[in-house]
Amino acid sequence: MESSKDKWVISASVRSTYSSDGAILLDVNKARSYNLNVVAAKVWATIEGDPCGMSFTEILDAMEIHFRVPRHRLTQDTSELLRQLKQFELVSHSINHVGDSTNRKNCYSAKGEILEQSKTRNFGSRKGTHHRASPTYL
Numbered sequence: 001m002e003s004s005k006d007k008w009v010i011s012a013s014v015r016s017t018y019s020s021d022g023a024i025l026l027d028v029n030k031a032r033s034y035n036l037n038v039v040a041a042k043v044w045a046t047i048e049g050d051p052c053g054m055s056f057t058e059i060l061d062a063m064e065i066h067f068r069v070p071r072h073r074l075t076q077d078t079s080e081l082l083r084q085l086k087q088f089e090l091v092s093h094s095i096n097h098v099g100d101s102t103n104r105k106n107c108y109s110a111k112g113e114i115l116e117q118s119k120t121r122n123f124g125s126r127k128g129t130h131h132r133a134s135p136t137y138l
Contacts, residue, residue, distance in 0.1 A: 007054060008055070022040065022041040046063070
């Protein structure tokens with residue numbers, strides 16, 4: 001069972017771009033891309049919005065605002081999506097102790113440094129691999 005300290009966090013090596021069809025994720029370390037449908041892209045954007053991570057309950061609460069489906073269905077679908085994202089190492093699930101303001105500030109500061117580094121990284125001419133994990137979510 002997940003506690004309120006368990007957080008889903010976007011992997012530092014993943015970049016995203018959005019369109020009306022969903023999102024494309026690029027894992028720059030693996031040179032692989034992933035397609036997300038519109039629903040999966042909304043989950044991704046929700047998690048991406050908090051660099052310190054979000055609990056499963058926080059993700060579900062946010063999805064309830066966007067999608068009018070029963071909570072049990074949202075729970076099943078979101079759980080399956082997160083399982084797939086974790087399988088491809090696009091997100092991680094860990095106990096995150098960011099409850100106090102000092103730790104939260106450190107989390108945001110560290111994420112900002114990672115984002116700044118990513119802007120200056122030269123990816124060279126390596127050819128990437130396009131990957132579609134599942135027709136349902138990724």
